[in-house]
Amino acid sequence: MADTQTIDTRELISFRVADQEYCVDIMSVREIRGWTPATSLPASPAYVRGVINLRGTVLPVVDLAERLGLPTSVPSERHVIVVVWIDGQLVGLLVDAVCDILAVTQDMLQPTPDIAAQDVQAFVEALIHVEERMIGLINLDHVLPASQSQAA
Amino acid sequence: MTRDSRYPTLSADAMASIRAVFFEECEENLSALETGLLALQEGAEDWEIINTVFRAVHSIKGGASIFSLDALIDFAHLFESALSQVRARELALDGGIIKTLLKAADALTDLVRAARVGQEVDPAVVAPLIDELANLVAVVAEDDDGFGDLAFTPVPVTLDSLEGPGSSTGLTLHFRPAAELYAKANDPVLLLQELERLGAMEVTLDRSALPMLGDLQADESYLAWTIVHSVGDADAVREVFEFVQGDCQLEIIGETKPLLPQAEIAPAAATPVEAPVASNSQAAANPGQTIRVDLERVDRMIDLVSELVINQSILIQRMAAEPLSNRAEVNAVLEDLDKLTREIQDSVMAIRAQPVKAVFQRMSRLVREVEAMTGKSVQLVTEGDATEVDRTVIERLSDPLTHMIRNAIDHGIESKEQRLAVGKLAQGTVRIAASHRGGRIVIEVSDDGAGINRERVRAIAVERGVITADANPSSEEIDNLIFAAGFSTSEAVTDLSGRGVGMDVVRSSVQALGGRISVTSVEGRGSTFTLSLPLTLAVMDGMLVSVGGHSLVAPLTTLIESFQVNAADVRRLGPSSAILTIRGAPVPLLDLASVMGFASDQTESGRRVALLVEDDAGGRAALLVDEILGQQQVVIKSLEANYRNVPGVAAATILGDGRVALILDVSGILALQRRTFATPGPQTQAA
Numbered sequence: 001m002a003d004t005q006t007i008d009t010r011e012l013i014s015f016r017v018a019d020q021e022y023c024v025d026i027m028s029v030r031e032i033r034g035w036t037p038a039t040s041l042p043a044s045p046a047y048v049r050g051v052i053n054l055r056g057t058v059l060p061v062v063d064l065a066e067r068l069g070l071p072t073s074v075p076s077e078r079h080v081i082v083v084v085w086i087d088g089q090l091v092g093l094l095v096d097a098v099c100d101i102l103a104v105t106q107d108m109l110q111p112t113p114d115i116a117a118q119d120v121q122a123f124v125e126a127l128i129h130v131e132e133r134m135i136g137l138i139n140l141d142h143v144l145p146a147s148q149s150q151a152a
Numbered sequence: 153m154t155r156d157s158r159y160p161t162l163s164a165d166a167m168a169s170i171r172a173v174f175f176e177e178c179e180e181n182l183s184a185l186e187t188g189l190l191a192l193q194e195g196a197e198d199w200e201i202i203n204t205v206f207r208a209v210h211s212i213k214g215g216a217s218i219f220s221l222d223a224l225i226d227f228a229h230l231f232e233s234a235l236s237q238v239r240a241r242e243l244a245l246d247g248g249i250i251k252t253l254l255k256a257a258d259a260l261t262d263l264v265r266a267a268r269v270g271q272e273v274d275p276a277v278v279a280p281l282i283d284e285l286a287n288l289v290a291v292v293a294e295d296d297d298g299f300g301d302l303a304f305t306p307v308p309v310t311l312d313s314l315e316g317p318g319s320s321t322g323l324t325l326h327f328r329p330a331a332e333l334y335a336k337a338n339d340p341v342l343l344l345q346e347l348e349r350l351g352a353m354e355v356t357l358d359r360s361a362l363p364m365l366g367d368l369q370a371d372e373s374y375l376a377w378t379i380v381h382s383v384g385d386a387d388a389v390r391e392v393f394e395f396v397q398g399d400c401q402l403e404i405i406g407e408t409k410p411l412l413p414q415a416e417i418a419p420a421a422a423t424p425v426e427a428p429v430a431s432n433s434q435a436a437a438n439p440g441q442t443i444r445v446d447l448e449r450v451d452r453m454i455d456l457v458s459e460l461v462i463n464q465s466i467l468i469q470r471m472a473a474e475p476l477s478n479r480a481e482v483n484a485v486l487e488d489l490d491k492l493t494r495e496i497q498d499s500v501m502a503i504r505a506q507p508v509k510a511v512f513q514r515m516s517r518l519v520r521e522v523e524a525m526t527g528k529s530v531q532l533v534t535e536g537d538a539t540e541v542d543r544t545v546i547e548r549l550s551d552p553l554t555h556m557i558r559n560a561i562d563h564g565i566e567s568k569e570q571r572l573a574v575g576k577l578a579q580g581t582v583r584i585a586a587s588h589r590g591g592r593i594v595i596e597v598s599d600d601g602a603g604i605n606r607e608r609v610r611a612i613a614v615e616r617g618v619i620t621a622d623a624n625p626s627s628e629e630i631d632n633l634i635f636a637a638g639f640s641t642s643e644a645v646t647d648l649s650g651r652g653v654g655m656d657v658v659r660s661s662v663q664a665l666g667g668r669i670s671v672t673s674v675e676g677r678g679s680t681f682t683l684s685l686p687l688t689l690a691v692m693d694g695m696l697v698s699v700g701g702h703s704l705v706a707p708l709t710t711l712i713e714s715f716q717v718n719a720a721d722v723r724r725l726g727p728s729s730a731i732l733t734i735r736g737a738p739v740p741l742l743d744l745a746s747v748m749g750f751a752s753d754q755t756e757s758g759r760r761v762a763l764l765v766e767d768d769a770g771g772r773a774a775l776l777v778d779e780i781l782g783q784q785q786v787v788i789k790s791l792e793a794n795y796r797n798v799p800g801v802a803a804a805t806i807l808g809d810g811r812v813a814l815i816l817d818v819s820g821i822l823a824l825q826r827r828t829f830a831t832p833g834p835q836t837q838a839a
Contacts, residue, residue, distance in 0.1 A: 040702070041791075041795075043749065048795075050812075052811075053811060056458060089793070091794060144795075144796075
């Protein structure tokens with residue numbers, strides 16, 4: 001049975017964002033922590049909630065709901081920040097709650113259909129169906145599109 | 153010969169790290185070299201200094217040969233030959249020779265720096281020095297070749313012709329490298345080559361310890377050499393093996409063997425060293441009690457300590473809010489903790505602190521170069537070399553200092569004829585002095601030149617529109633006009649200072665470091681530029697203000713004053729601009745909340761407190777804030793590390809309550825406003 005554990009298996013962390021479920025690769029997650037009030041940044045997109053102090057590191061926080069065009073709520077202590085590593089930078093993703101850890105194989109990943117909004121399509125690189133749930137795999141490279149082009 | 157085949161067991165990574173260490177050591181050696189030569193120039197004819205200088209060049213040459221940096225090796229070799237003649241007292245040290253040696257040190261520095269980044273130095277720069285050195289040595293650099301195949305030939309090799317009558321002196325060496333020698337990237341071939349530079353020799357390979365191929369361990373050492381050397385100076389020979397001491401077995405037998413007489417050895421070879429000098433060199437080879445630490449580790453520690461300081465202040469704030477029955481005891485412990493944290497912070501910062509000597513030393517080279525270009529004669533005097541400052545500041549001190557010293561020599565110091573005509577010494581003096589004053593480092597650059605020509609400065613300032621023709625500035629104000637943007641006092645654009653940058657650039661770079669610069673001048677007696685800089689770039693003095701519920705930090709260096717805004721002084725200009733009149737001068741009034749894009753329940757007119765700030769270029773603005781919370785030292789945190797540059801924000805910091813506060817970029821905010829309102833407001837130049 002050990003043979004079925006192929007190298008294709010990926011572990012993903014899934015979380016809830018405004019009644020929808022999304023996930024990221026567990027290897028990119030550095031830590032998960034509770035919400036603390038962020039200091040807002042001028043001249044930044046609305047989905048950048050601001051920066052928080054992560055043990056001395058200034059961490060930008062992206063509101064995933066806002067980023068995906070979903071209804072946003074006022075962050076409370078029940079909200080969770082998933083700290084991910086994107087291309088040498090640490091970024092916090094503000095989500096409602098962490099759900100699950102999933103082990104998926106490559107064949108479980110299905111392409112995002114064309115009908116989704118352009119933004120969402122660039123952002124959600126694949127869909128995963130687990131039992132009755134549909135989970136969007138987030139493409140972390142597109143979380144901060146502005147930073148990609150401007151900071152280069 | 154390809155290097156790779158020689159190091160089958162060394163990975164590219166290992167080579168890269170050895171290379172990095174080599175260049176680091178080169179910098180130290182170059183610094184020791186220059187310090188030594190300068191001391192000799194001062195007249196200190198100390199054998200220990202000459203020895204140090206010699207050793208510095210020798211070490212650079214030795215390291216360079218590991219990496220086949222041929223241009224560097226050849227030059228270092230020639231340099232070393234000249235120095236060895238000095239050491240052997242065959243060459244008397246006079247001013248001219250020291251000058252040549254100093255120039256050679258400069259060229260060696262260039263060669264090292266170029267080699268570090270894998271570039272070549274323009275041969276035209278080095279060639280004249282090679283000639284000069286060769287003249288000193290009175291011989292062209294000896295041919296380096298003839299050893300290429302040695303590395304691959306496991307048979308006895310004759311390294312030099314053996315005919316000729318016997319010499320009365322000679323040594324037999326038994327040299328057996330240990331595995332550690334190879335592990336440290338040393339190479340017996342290089343040592344043998346080095347030995348050969350001392351004089352002719354015969355080398356026999358002893359491969360008796362070599363096992364059968366099947367039993368061969370790649371990282372073991374099996375080979376040994378027996379060397380019959382013509383030079384009888386055991387100390388000079390030992391010096392060759394200085395770097396592999398403990399990593400090899402070396403037996404020196406003072407046996408006499410017929411070989412080439414010494415007179416026929418290439419004259420460039422090192423001549424026998426006097427015994428006391430050699431023994432000194434052994435002692436001095438051991439550096440002080442220091443360790444080499446990766447800078448990243450120190451920076452990491454500084455970061456962690458800043459966290460500790462912040463955490464500690466959060467703890468104190470929280471504990472103050474707790475109802476405690478034993479408050480006195482808790483407070484005593486907290487106070488101890490406070491003291492300890494501060495001590496740790498100071499000690500950690502001290503690790504990264506470096507004496508300004510490193511930068512000052514570079515200036516002596518600059519002075520030599522500018523001297524040569526201007527034909528003026530200048531003496532550089534440094535004071536307070538040992539003054540320590542954080543290395544982040546040191547790194548960025550070089551540019552403004554370079555510019556100021558160029559300026560002092562080019563514009564300040566008069567020509568020899570002019571100086572003599574007014575009864576001064578033909579040689580001018582530029583002095584740089586560093587000292588600690590009130591938690592800052594103060595650097596003074598002064599010259600004994602003509603001083604600032606105020607008539608001219610005023611005329612130029614009027615001509616360039618920096619001041620109006622009817623303005624009546626004080627002498628001091630005129631002196632400081634030279635820092636205004638686009639101002640240059642040079643009569644003609646010279647090769648040196650007239651590259652379109654003036655003292656305004658110096659001022660901006662100093663302000664970017666959180667520093668201030670000013671000048672005082674006495675006509676006919678010279679000028680003094682005073683630089684005041686923070687001791688570190690890791691922390692900064694700031695004014696904490698509150699705007700729309702957010703805390704912001706304004707760097708204290710940009711702050712001129714804070715004041716209550718009187719509604720009668722505010723005039724509207726166009727749809728969105730407001731002008732505040734301060735003591736008769738119009739200044740744009742900016743609502744910081746809207747500049748920073750903060751939603752605010754307070755209206756602009758509700759705000760009555762403003763900060764008068766000045767940017768790098770002397771432009772001013774008044775920033776409306778809700779409240780001034782007080783002055784505070786803050787730890788600077790980068791926003792770019794995890795996000796990107798944000799317009800109007802210089803960096804971030806973490807406050808005592810653990811929240812992030814943004815540090816204002818005043819120059820950025822002013823530039824932003826100028827762009828937002830396409831029509832520029834009133835002239836914001838300092839009047």
